[in-house]
Amino acid sequence: MELPFTNLEVAFILLAFIIFSLFSLASIYSTPDEPNEGSYPY
Template sequence: MELPFTNLEVAFILLAFFIFSLFTLASIYTSPNERNEDDDFHLKEKRRKRKEFKGKKNCSDEEHKIETMQP
């Protein structure tokens, strides 16, 4: 009785199963709190940078006046 797949196809099937198993185990054994803390840190950092940028953006009106060119 012959196998319905060639050796190369069996190798790819086993490789895909192995990679799928690794991702499954990684999702089971990683702590979701650690990932959320990293995400929270990045979000807080982005918000802080936005506030700093907005603070720099709010300049006085005198700085933004357009001077007319005199001929």
């Protein structure tokens, strides 16, 4: 059975998926800086 992608394309897709996953996890688990007093109206 012929693969739909070459090895280079598979490597690029996996690399992009890993980088996207790392950025997603970093944005979920990173704690934002403490806001200064009066910086938010609520």
